Amino acid sequence: MSKTSPSPFLTAQFGLLLDLARWIPISAAIGILAGSASALLLASLHLATDVRESHQWIILLLAPAGVLVGLMYHYFGRSVEAGNNLLLDEIHDPKAVIPFRMTPLILLGTFLTHLFGGSAGREGTALQTGASLADQLTRPLRLAPRDRRILLMAGISAGFGSVFGTPLAGALFGIEVLAIGRLSYEALAPCMIAAFVGDLVTNAWGIHHTIYRVTSVPEINVKGILAAMAAGAAFGLVGMAFAKTTHAISHFVRSRIPFAPLRPAAGGILVTAAVFALGTTKYIGLGIPTIVASFDHKLPAYDWAAKFLFTAVTLGTGFKGGEVTPLFYIGSTLGNALSSLLPLPPSLLAGMGFVAVFAGAANTPIASTLMAVELFGAEAGAFAGIACIISYLFSGHSSIYQSQRVGHSKHHSLSADEGLSLAVIAKARSQPRNE
Numbered sequence: 001m002s003k004t005s006p007s008p009f010l011t012a013q014f015g016l017l018l019d020l021a022r023w024i025p026i027s028a029a030i031g032i033l034a035g036s037a038s039a040l041l042l043a044s045l046h047l048a049t050d051v052r053e054s055h056q057w058i059i060l061l062l063a064p065a066g067v068l069v070g071l072m073y074h075y076f077g078r079s080v081e082a083g084n085n086l087l088l089d090e091i092h093d094p095k096a097v098i099p100f101r102m103t104p105l106i107l108l109g110t111f112l113t114h115l116f117g118g119s120a121g122r123e124g125t126a127l128q129t130g131a132s133l134a135d136q137l138t139r140p141l142r143l144a145p146r147d148r149r150i151l152l153m154a155g156i157s158a159g160f161g162s163v164f165g166t167p168l169a170g171a172l173f174g175i176e177v178l179a180i181g182r183l184s185y186e187a188l189a190p191c192m193i194a195a196f197v198g199d200l201v202t203n204a205w206g207i208h209h210t211i212y213r214v215t216s217v218p219e220i221n222v223k224g225i226l227a228a229m230a231a232g233a234a235f236g237l238v239g240m241a242f243a244k245t246t247h248a249i250s251h252f253v254r255s256r257i258p259f260a261p262l263r264p265a266a267g268g269i270l271v272t273a274a275v276f277a278l279g280t281t282k283y284i285g286l287g288i289p290t291i292v293a294s295f296d297h298k299l300p301a302y303d304w305a306a307k308f309l310f311t312a313v314t315l316g317t318g319f320k321g322g323e324v325t326p327l328f329y330i331g332s333t334l335g336n337a338l339s340s341l342l343p344l345p346p347s348l349l350a351g352m353g354f355v356a357v358f359a360g361a362a363n364t365p366i367a368s369t370l371m372a373v374e375l376f377g378a379e380a381g382a383f384a385g386i387a388c389i390i391s392y393l394f395s396g397h398s399s400i401y402q403s404q405r406v407g408h409s410k411h412h413s414l415s416a417d418e419g420l421s422l423a424v425i426a427k428a429r430s431q432p433r434n435e
Contacts, residue, residue, distance in 0.1 A: 020189060027154050027190040029137065031197025034130030034158030038198065039205035041107060041125055041163065048115040049285055056281060059117035062272045066118075066264025066319060069109045074261045077105045080132070083320075084124050087131045088403035091152050091178055094145040098152075102132035109320030117275060117284045118268070119310035120321025122163055127322075130159025130198070150187040153178070154194035161195030162202040164324075165209035169371035170195035176364045180397065182407025183366075210288055212295055212354065214380040216345035227342045228352065228383045232390025234338060235331060235353055239360030240395040242308055242330065246323070247402065249316025260318065267317025271310060283310040287329040294332040294350040304334040323400045324358055331357030344383070351376045352387040359388035360395030363404060 052058060073081050080086060080102035090098060110125040134155030138148050153174040161170020171192040175184045218224055253263045275281060282290050283306045290307075293299060311326040335353025339346035351372065359368035365388040372384030397406060 023150075023190045024193060026137065026141065026151070027193035028197050030130070030134040030151070030154045030190075030194040031158045031162075031199075032201050033133040034126070034155060034194065035162040035198035035201025036205065037103065037107070037129035037133060038126050038159060038162040039202045039207045041110065041122060041129065042202070042207050043205075044107065044111045045114050045122060045286065048111055052115055052117060052285065053281065058115070059272055059275055059281070059284070062116040062118060063265040063268030065112050065116040066268040066317070067261050069112055069320060070261030070264050070318060072105060072109065077101060080105060080128075082403075084127055084401055085403035087127060087152060087156060088178060088401060088405075090135075091149050092403070092405060094148050097138050098132045098135045100132065100136055103129045106320055110322075113314070113319040113321050114285055116268075117281070118271060118314040118319045118321065119284045119287075119307065119326060120314050120319055120323075121286065121311075121325030121327075122322050123160060123324035124322030125320070126159035126163035127156050128159070130157075130162075131155035134158070134194075149184075150190050153184065153187040154190040157191035158194035158198035162198035164371070165199060165202070166371045166374045167192075167195040167199040168374055169367045170198070172370055173364055173367035176367050177362060177401065177404065179405040179407035180363045180399075180410065182405075210292065212292065212351065212375055213347070214295065214345075214351040214376040215347045217348055217377075217379045217383070218345065220382060223343060224383065225386060227344050228386040229390050231335065231338055231342055231344070231349060231352055232356055232387035233394045235334065235356035235387055236360035236391035236394030238304070238308070238330065238334060239327070239357045239362075239391060240398040242312065242323075242327065242357070243361050243395075243398040243400045245308070245312045246316045246400065249312055250318075253317050264318040267313050267319060270313050270317075274310065278306075283307050286325050288325075291329050291332050291354070294336040295347045298339075298346065299333055299336050301337040301340070304330045304337065307333065323361065327358040327361055327400075328354050331355065348380055348383060351380050352384045355384050356387035356391040360391035361398075361400045363392060363395065363397075363399050365389050365392040 079099055086098065106125050106128045113120050131152050134151050138151060143151060157170045157174030160173045161167035174191040175187050178184060253266060257263045257266060271284065275284060287307060290303065307326055307329045315321065315323060331353030332350040334357065335349035336346055339349045342349065355368040355372045359365045368388045369381060369385040373381035393410060397410065
């Protein structure tokens with residue numbers, strides 16, 4: 001009797017099962033590392049905020065603190081100074097394991113930025129700690145370049161999901177942020193496992209995330225959809241402007257101040273002067289109280305623009321942190337302001353802006369929509385999804401991440417640039433063309 005060979009279907013399913021079984025413990029380990037780092041980050045930022053608000057005179061030391069951060073990276077962190085862009089570059093073209101020093105440097109740099117009054121976020125720090133800690137598993141596990149890419153993507157997902165308490169959004173963010181218009185589904189399961197484990201671990205450390213409530217959601221109708229699209233266009237344009245402004249400030253400072261450690265000092269002087277000239281600290285730090293307030297009552301219509309400028313100067317001159325929480329602030333307060341013009345409730349527009357400005361600036365509409373569902377519920381998430389998609393379209397190919405690539409162009413006019421990073425595209429456009 002001849003032996004019957006297993007069917008190709010069963011062979012494929014068994015291979016998938018083995019691969020999943022291999023990635024479950026690896027992804028769980030990544031989640032534990034990233035979740036613990038996020039817990040430390042969130043606790044440290046809470047401490048920094050309390051100390052700064054209780055002793056506001058220390059904002060006068062923001063410029064010297066900037067020099068200290070600059071010197072730290074100049075002497076100990078040149079190999080990791082690129083931050084999030086280094087992570088994306090290593091995923092696109094794996095070369096060398098990210099040094100462990102990225103984790104303590106970015107944690108300390110972000111803490112000092114917030115302690116002395118810079119306007120920055122926390123996502124960049126969470127991504128860098130999650131991915132750099134995950135990458136320390138590469139050598140012991142002897143991972144091939146393909147598997148290392150997945151490892152880094154899972155680290156990014158775990159960092160994002162744990163720092164914001166949105167594991168579904170984190171899982172998608174880790175694969176969506178790499179390239180505009182292209183998703184790497186082979187990493188979806190590891191990213192999902194790492195993000196959920198990371199969120200559980202952060203919670204287990206006793207860290208609680210801020211709750212944002214959308215208090216009024218109308219039924220979806222034609223007028224509501226058109227209003228959501230109009231808001232999305234505004235959110236996308238602001239997201240594009242933020243990315244371009246931050247990069248322009250960075251380029252200007254680099255061209256004017258050759259010695260890198262002195263660049264944050266320039267930004268520190270400007271931010272400190274602005275804080276004391278305005279007589280308020282609402283535009284520095286994370287700005288969580290103002291974000292919460294944007295869901296509850298009307299705010300000054302210029303709040304979003306002030307946070308925009310404070311953050312662009314802080315990050316553009318070299319302070320450490322992230323862009324996303326300031327983008328939440330910019331978006332929620334812009335949505336609050338748009339409630340005077342559009343026929344949607346202020347709290348709903350605040351929630352839509354919260355995620356949609358980020359969707360446009362980072363080119364991550366799917367992750368941003370899932371974040372809205374996780375934070376605000378499915379009904380508000382439907383309006384937010386419309387805003388995120390339109391924001392994504394209106395933000396063009398600008399991005400807060402210069403190493404993000406163009407997988408598929410948003411517009412046919414840029415189809416020749418597919419596969420290039422945004423930095424490469426910008427450089428190519430700056431070169432004169434032969435007619």
